[in-house]
Amino acid sequence: MSVDIATVRRIAGLARIAITEEEAERLSPELGNILDWIEQLGEVDTAGVEPMTAVIPNRLRLRDDVVTDGGIRESVLANAPQAEHGFFTVPKVIE
């Protein structure tokens, strides 16, 4: 399974990772090799087999619908690369 440069660029775009032309050229055969290898799963007959959803049977719990935390704005923002007026800040997204 070959992964061409255009596909590498498209996937990197979806993953929000900037890549250079050289990186795309290097990744193309690398990802192709890995995908070639995982292709062998196609030969397993899985007709009628349910996909795994939980390795250990465990019932999802419900808890009471009450507030369990909050009031920790400073803690939430403490590691932000940039925070102003109690908010995370990012480059302008609306003109």
Next chain:
Amino acid sequence: MTDLTDLGIRDIRDGVRAGTFSAREVAEAFTAAVAAAKPLNAFLVETPEHALAAADAADAARAAGEAPGPLAGVPIGMKDLFCTKGVPSTAASHILEGFTPEYESTVSQKLWDAGAGMLGKLNMDQFAMGSSNETSYFGNVVSPWRRADGGNAPLAPGGSSGGSSAAVAARIAPGATGTDTGGSIRQPAAFTGISGIKPTYGRCSRWGVVAFASSLDQAGPMARDVRDCAIMLEAMAGFDPKDATSLDLEVPRWEAGLNASLKGKRVGIPKEYRVDNMPAEIDALWQRGIDWLRDAGAEVVEVSLPHTRYALPAYYIIAPAEASSNLARYDGVRYGLRDLPDGANLQEMYARTRAEGFGDEVKRRILIGTYVLSAGFYDAYYTQAQKVRTLIARDFERAWERCDVLLTPTAPSAAFALGEKSDPLAMYLNDVFTVPSSLAGLPAMSVPGGVDTGGLPLGLQIIGKPLDEQGVLDAALAIEERAGFVARPGRWW
């Protein structure tokens, strides 16, 4: 007086309780050993003040006649995947460099509540993705072991919990936390001649542990022997309402339950684990393990796990898929690195931050994960892999009709040299024996079995039924008692 750093968890705990030595003396001995072991690069952050404070608390409690905590006076190393309040936690990545959590992971909190102290944060493969420690942004850990042939090639401590394995093997920590997604506790334990157990999925809370592949990630202890692992696991395990997949079960008293007699037990030998090109030494070790378990009273039976060869490719779809989703959170907005060139917009900021902040292997896995989850490919890859996972789990269920535990080698070779495996696929094959039990969520443990002709440790793996950590620990103990493994790395650092 004995060198306190030669003691394991049990001996330290008991010695502090008996007053043979103080917790302070123990903490001082280990913090000094950590400070003197910089060439190993095992610790990313040293926290002697944490270890000493916990020790002083243990000594004060003893002086006041209070009942000691289960780990009172025991200093440990903490893998950097665990968030620790006020102490930088990076998962050995650039993108989390400078991140100082405002909270404490459940597992680390449980250890502190039990009386343990922290020697520091341990180096690892970046985001736990790797089998050699070479993907750490902060330089690889160097194994304390050297080949006996006089060659001084620096060896891999295994991965991803390579700082943990190196620290315990070098006697600069009596025990350490690890995490295991596809073998990240067991393979480094095998490479460094120590013990390590991955419990049943859901035993240890994942809350506060930097996520890699959430349906596989499990924390566990790495220590010098089986008993020490049992002691530490008891302190780490337990129900946590903050983790939706945490098991609401009481924590068994594994240490008290240890029993190396395997009379009436059946040990399965999965024939599919006899892979092509397996080194003769690994095969011979496996045979010795079979003889030891038979000597302990077990009946040995051959079993078949027919889908074994599909476990690795299934894992390398499922784990990257989950990783690509989990690691989407690193966007330069809420924490960690931000790369914002002049004039860049928000999308460019995301892409630049992630390009700058993730290492090559992490990017590779995010890209594979993104690819297999992308429109048009999802069913062919991800759904098919999850179906194969069901078949792999079913193989184990059938095996449990015929046996109580399985015995296999932990890894297909002894430790390799740093830089020796440059092809990602060759590196992935290291996990061939550990990944199937991860996919099935089963408890599994590596215990030292002997050394190869180069004098390097080799490990044996015990895999157990869901929730049967006791059966795993017992069989591992039976091996430990018969293997007589006393080899240790000579100090060169």
